Amino acid sequence: MKKVFRYLENRLLDEIKKIQKQSEIDLKSCDSELKIDAWRVKYLGRKSRLSLILKDIKNLDPAMRKSVGLSGNRIRNKCQIMLEKALNDLKLEENDQISIEDYTLPGRFNQVGKLHPVTQTLREIKKTFVSLGFQIAEGPEIEWDKYNFDMLNIPDNHPARDMWDTMWIDEEKNSSGNKMLLRTHTSPVQARIMENQDPPIRVIVPGKCYRYESTDSTHEWHFYQVEGLAVDRKLTFSDLKGTLYEFVKKIFGSDTKIRFRCDYFPFVEPGVDMSIYWEGKWLEILGAGMVHPKVFEKAGYKDPELTGFAFGMGPERIAMIKHNIDDIRLFYSNDLRFLGQF
Ligand code: DAH
Numbered sequence: 592m593k594k595v596f597r598y599l600e601n602r603l604l605d606e607i608k609k610i611q612k613q614s615e616i617d618l619k620s621c622d623s624e625l626k627i628d629a630w631r632v633k634y635l636g637r638k639s640r641l642s643l644i645l646k647d648i649k650n651l652d653p654a655m656r657k658s659v660g661l662s663g664n665r666i667r668n669k670c671q672i673m674l675e676k677a678l679n680d681l682k683l684e685e686n687d688q689i690s691i692e693d694y695t696l697p698g699r700f701n702q703v704g705k706l707h708p709v710t711q712t713l714r715e716i717k718k719t720f721v722s723l724g725f726q727i728a729e730g731p732e733i734e735w736d737k738y739n740f741d742m743l744n745i746p747d748n749h750p751a752r753d754m755w756d757t758m759w760i761d762e763e764k765n766s767s768g769n770k771m772l773l774r775t776h777t778s779p780v781q782a783r784i785m786e787n788q789d790p791p792i793r794v795i796v797p798g799k800c801y802r803y804e805s806t807d808s809t810h811e812w813h814f815y816q817v818e819g820l821a822v823d824r825k826l827t828f829s830d831l832k833g834t835l836y837e838f839v840k841k842i843f844g845s846d847t848k849i850r851f852r853c854d855y856f857p858f859v860e861p862g863v864d865m866s867i868y869w870e871g872k873w874l875e876i877l878g879a880g881m882v883h884p885k886v887f888e889k890a891g892y893k894d895p896e897l898t899g900f901a902f903g904m905g906p907e908r909i910a911m912i913k914h915n916i917d918d919i920r921l922f923y924s925n926d927l928r929f930l931g932q933f
Contacts, residue, residue, distance in 0.1 A: 593652075600655040603644060604662055610634070610641055611666045618677055627677050634670045641667055708933040709815060709922055712910040713797050716817050719841045720795045723834060725819065728794045730780035732801070733760060735769040738779035742786075743858040744885040751857045756803040773801035777818035778858060781882075781901060784820065785890035790897055791823040797906075808918040815906045822882065822892075822899035828861075831879060831900035839867055839876075842909065854878060858886050859901055867912075874912055877904035 614634045621627045633639055645663045648656050706714070717727055730738075736747070745751045755775035764770050780796040796818040804810055821830065832851070839847050848868040856862040859880025866873040879902035887897060907919050914933065916922075921929050 596652045596655055599651075600658060603655070603659050607641070607644065607659070607662050607666055611669065614666075614670055614673070618673055621677060622681075624678070624681060627674065627681065630677075631674055635667065635674065641670070705931065705933070707922070707930060708910050708914065709906055711933060712906045712913070713815060713817070715842060716838075716904075716906060716909070717795065717797060719838050720819065722841075723837060725793045725795045725821075728780060728784055728796050729798055730774075730777070730783050730796060732774055732799055734772055734774040734779050736772055737769050738782045739772055739774050739776070742782035742886070742889045743778055744883050744889070745857045749857075758801050758803045774798075775802050776800050776903060777816040778901070778903060780818060781820045781858070782886070782890065785822065785887070785892065790892070790894075790899075791821075792899070793821045793823075795819045806920055808920065809908075811907070811919050811923060813923070814919070817904050817906060819879075819902040820882070820899065821901075822887075822897060824894070824896045824898070826898045826900060828881060828900070831881065831902070834900075835865055835877070835879065835902060843867055843869070843913070851879075854880075856880060858883050860884070865902075869912055876909060876912070877902050879903070 614630070617630055617633070618627075621630050634641060636642065641663060644659065645667065648660050648663070651659060721727065739755075739757075740749075740752060741747070757775050758773040760771040760773065762770065777796045777798045777800060780798070784792060784794060784796075797815065798818075799813060800816050801813050802810075804812060806812055819834075821834070836849055839849050850866045850868070850873055851863045852866070854862045854864040856878055860883045862878065862880035864875050864878050866875045879900065882899035882901055887899070907922055910916065910922075911919065
């Protein structure tokens with residue numbers, strides 16, 4: 592290489608090195624977006640010295656092009672990385688300053704998950720009965736009419752079927768004479784348990800139910816129930832009363848009064864409903880009774896000394912009484928302003 596070229600090459604490489612040093616020094620004092628942008632124009636802009644050197648490479652002697660090009664591009668890339676880092680640091684710093692110093696900004700909202708009020712009530716009910724020696728069982732929500740009705744002493748075409756407005760899945764009977772439905776109560780699980788298990792039995796069955804009816808403040812087309820069933824030799828109505836009284840005391844408080852009145856459910860005899868005395872009024876909270884002999888017969892139980900009691904309650908209703916809620920539809924309308932209160 593000619594001496595004059597060597598001299599030019601060294602001068603250019605020196606200059607590039609100086610640009611690098613100066614760019615680092617300059618960037619340190621850039622404490623705003625505006626200043627960083629001015630820095631960008633100075634070191635990376637189209638008219639910056641570095642860009643001009645790189646643009647001019649094609650006019651250099653071929654022997655110099657490689658070293659100047661490599662060095663220039665290396666510094667250019669470095670500046671690019673420094674620029675990104677500076678912008679990023681500035682953003683982080685600004686965020687910090689906002690959270691530490693700007694007390695006028697609204698607080699940051701942390702969403703905290705909670706259990707649904709019906710889930711909370713269901714858990715309380717389950718805990719209470721488990722403490723009384725009951726087991727927890729479940730059954731299908733899509734059910735055969737055999738379990739939802741027939742085995743519970745509600746034969747086809749019997750007027751008692753009108754007590755439960757039913758969502759049928761299949762109006763036609765299948766080859767074994769069954770129709771499919773969404774269970775209207777949790778009582779069919781009683782029949783399923785007795786079909787599969789010998790006494791003694793003490794179970795509760797929490798689960799979802801469905802009814803073909805229009806909704807209002809006390810009715811939903813889908814809701815939960817908790818069924819109870821106890822079967823043993825010589826169980827009496829006193830056992831039923833004692834169990835339910837314990838339950839009420841645990842859920843509503845130890846000085847809560849209860850009242851039983853006669854009621855009709857095809858699968859129990861005698862059948863009752865139970866109310867609690869709450870804020871000056873009697874409020875009905877569940878149906879119950881002694882298991883009807885026909886139900887035992889259909890389950891295949893033959894021991895004449897077997898007796899049993901059963902009950903069924905709605906946890907939504909229990910939550911409504913406890914928390915003074917006046918519309919059941921609130922539970923399932925997904926309004927966090929309501930759900931967040933519990
Ligand atoms: N299954 C009844 C209903 O949905 C509630 C019920 C009443 C369940 C009495 C029972 C019972 O086990 O003994 O209306």
